[in-house]
Amino acid sequence: MVKEREEKKILAKEAKDKLATYGTDINLEAFSPETDEHPYQENLSAFPLSDQEQMLKAGVDIAAKNRSGTFIQKDHSVVHCSASQEGMEIMDIDQAREKYDWLHDYWWKAVPVNMDKYTARAELHQEHGYFIRSLPGAKSIYPLQACLYLEEDNLAQDVHNIVIAEEGSELHIITGCATGPHVKSGLHVGISEFYVKKGAKLTFTMIHNWAENMAIRPRSATIVEEGGLFLSNYVCMQPVGTLQMYPVTYLVGENATARYNSILIATPGSEMDIGSRVFLKAKGARAEIISRAITTGGKIIARGHIIGEVPGIKAHLECKGLILSDKGIIHAVPELEGHRQDVDLSHEAAVGKIAQEEVEYLMARGLSQEEATATIVRGFLNVEIEGLPPELKAEMDKAVEISEKSLL
Template sequence: MPSGNTKKRARSAREKTAPYGDDINLEEYEYSTSHPSDLESLDNISKQDRTLVREVGFDPSQKRVSGSFMQFDNESILADVLIQQEGLEVMPTDLALKKYEWLHDYLWNAVQVDTDKYTARSELENYSGYFIRATAGSRIEMPVQSCLLMKKNQSVQNVHNIIIAEEGSELHIITGCATPANVEKSLHLGISEFYVKKKARLTFTMVHRWSEKIDVRPRSATIVEENGTFISSYAILSPLKSIQTFPKVRLVGPGAKTDLYSVVYGSKSSKYDVGGLLSLEAPKSNGKVISRSIATDECEIIARGDLIGLSGETRGRLECDGLLVSNTAVIRAVPMLAARAEGSELSHEATVGKVGAEQLSYLMSRGLNEDEATSLIIRGFVKLKVPDLPPALQKSIDDAIKMSMEGGM
């Protein structure tokens, strides 16, 4: 169980505002008072929910996955590992913490509990979420899929996820978060802690699809050890009230590597503040933060990237591309580079512009009208191209983005 010290730190940060994003009054929401119940089977979910989860890449038929996790609000949970998947564990976090005493060392280790009021509050209220682990040397080729659904009004979905890829393992996770369009004002608090051990390889793909009155404050961090690889791809393609997220990856072992990709398709009057921080702490560690933003309607997108070179022989790269397709939207790219060790090579490139006139003319000369041409350019632009991803996984991402775009546009 969490030590008294953790609770104490959490209480001390109760009022600590986050440096970025609109401040949210956490007293305006209802918190869950009970622990979630078990959902017997994926067959029991409604047709509507099936459609919704498909839009964030979750396949209820579980055809091409190794395991599934699904959570409705804080109410009910399904955790399922398909047979023959040795070395894979998928279970609710609270259960896992009861089962494994050692897991408490991983709780609030990558993410600090007193980071801000959101981490603090998450600790102080009831939470669930998933624990996913690949044991040492296990290569789980099919992805684990997870989906967090939020359907209640005026409430908070509070999850704490812990993902561990043990030494030499390979693990792929596709996770989606979604709300039906009619949900009124609610808040999603998500803590995610990732641990990539020596020579392990973890890919994490997340697709978000929220509705217009939802605020979202994920807090996540990853620790990558020697020669470990962490690849994260994130897509948010729906409107929402606001999201502010700034995941942090610490490369603590020599040769550790990470790539963070994100795509934001902004619409309506949503506010997106999405970033990524790389902390290069060991020699020969390297990483990239690559973001694509498309701003339509009156939305506001801030794309942040922060590279911190704490060791020599390190390389970090930041790429931020923005496409503005509205006169009332705004994209702000905020790159930050801080080298604190000789031999740390950090670079960045940021471009923000509108759809190219030449590209438009070209596509129109092939018979597309202006809207079709613009939409083709945008669809091409949002494609997340993640090198070295298994083709099946890349296809799942493409499909999820396609579904989500069609659902939202």
């Protein structure tokens, strides 16, 4: 095991200058790698109100009433961690690695450590991250929440997260990433590896609330076994400097399912290169990738890639973009790849402005032009997500609503 750890380190060192396939190259030296520790807080309400407000925007419930567990990391310190339901584990990943020898079977097993300079950096400079696991057959009553918070300006935060939904379990997670009110720039590299075991269900809702000059490079991958379901919802509606990610799911078991939904809004100066990729590797596997992108002046590259490797699989990709400013760009790149005759892959992409006809229709019913536009935009973002529990849908709606106010 020690040997394996060392091998990962060697691979990481070799890849530390390896350029990523997509996204602007980031000068990693520009960010400070070290900072002071923050004190642990037993009580969430002990956080300053300004922090609480930022966390709320990222979907974190400070009262934690309707949560089965909470993990909060501020800069490089785990400042809160608690679980309130039997069968649900939530802890600092470093603690978890000490506690469970077997965790090395999950460490860099879905995401390759030498994928690019960012994964390499996460191995070489890792500061915590979370471990969340639902035990076999356990079902989370309320979602568990995790928040990665940056309070210091110009800091680099490199975390490694592992999530395991054991056989027959049901796990719902909301994670929010946010920055303190005075943070202008910073780097966040987050490695997330998800494992959905036989017959398990994992829903993962991630809400990003970054700052204008932040550089964000998450690297995530999911392995879904027989009959498992992975549902990923991603919302990023606040300004961000540069954000590039291309999470991937491997459906390795029969009848495994993956669904990705993304809601992206790029404000002026924001640059997002975001995609989802699913490999369908077993009979009966199903996948759906849906994204809604709006630009008010920023640039969005919305990617999607479905790879059907075996017969009897079905997948669909849908990408819709709304351009609300002539300065904005939306570039949709849907890719379908079939390796066998009996695969059913489809896609639908549309990019354009709001239809004048729709605006006028609503105006004829008494809405002003602004109100009509807002109603259409809200409808555009109102994605119906199959299998998403109503309370999570409510959280997502809340995040969308908060951002809409500043958008419209």
